[in-house]
Amino acid sequence: MSRGITLLPIANAPNIGRCNLKDPNLNECVGKNIEDAVRKFKDGAPQIGIPPFEPLKISKMVIGEGTGPVNVQQNFENIELFGLTDSKVLKEIVDVEQDKHYCESFSPKLELIGDYDMNGRVLVLPIRGKGRFNIILYNSSLTHNLTMEKYTKKDKTYLKMVNYLVTITPEKMHYQFDNLFDGDERLGSQINKVLNENWDSVYNDVRQGYENSFGLIFKGLADSLFSRVPYNEIFIVE
Structure with missing residues (x-):
């Protein structure tokens, strides 16, 4: 454990590590504490406004049309995200003076389940439907670029988030859209098969939409914590 780690004194909340800003192992300390915090918030901390992370409930996501094979807007609602608490922090770089963080993480399985609505074309094939969906991202490498600023209350x-930029590179993806073409099982099965056989082309054409959505999700989670916990209860400032 890095030097300078103590416990964050929030009543009835999961114990969260603090890092000394002068710790020579600050990057290691912050990375460990982020990973620990994500696990400890698995069931949430309602007393400080933190929702459960497993599953993480997301009201809406909109993935716009791509410029290549994906000519359809994907509207997702009532979403549950599974697998976030299994993520591992691989690298953390903290810029104390600029209030910037860079992080690399790995998630073995990120699964989105919810309701979808779309009507358009994918890989020149028509796709139309409204119902339940399941999208799984396997062995995803993520980068997180955070810019924050301090304010007084x-x-x-x-701290508050100014920008939260994410890149997501999965090793493989799986798509399942139920009730395509008003429940036509033959057509629906064919389209799902085509999507999965060409998952990389489909994802890469609209990956910016996924990355923007995840950036907003992670930004919201970070703001939930930082808006309630003072800076000197997150970091030891000497």
Whole structure:
């Protein structure tokens, strides 16, 4: 364990590590604490406004049309994200002076389940439907670029997110859209098969939409914590 780690004193909340900003192993400390926090918030911390991370409920995601094979807007609602708490932090770089963080993480399985609605074309094939969907991203490498700024509230200093940029590179993906073409099982099965056989082309054409959506999701989670916990209760400032 890195030097300078203590426990964050929030009543009835999971114990979260703190890092000394002068710790020579600050990057290691912050990376470990982020990974630990994600696991400890598995069931959430309602007393400080943190929702359960497993599954993480997302009200809506919109993945716009691509410029290549994906000529359809994908509208997702009532989403549950599974697998976030199994993520591992591989690298963390903290820029204390600029309030910037760079992180590399790995998620063995990220699974999205919810309701979808779309009507358009994918790989020149028509696709139309409304119902339940299941999308799985396997062995995903993620990068996180965070820019924050400090502000004062009731004589205490807090952090807020200015930007949260994410890249997501999965090793493989699986798509399942139920009730395509008003429940035509033959057509629906064929389209799902084509999507899975060409998952990389399908994903890469609209990956910016997924990355933007995940960036907003992660930004919201970070703001939920940082808006409630003062800066000096997250970091030890000497």
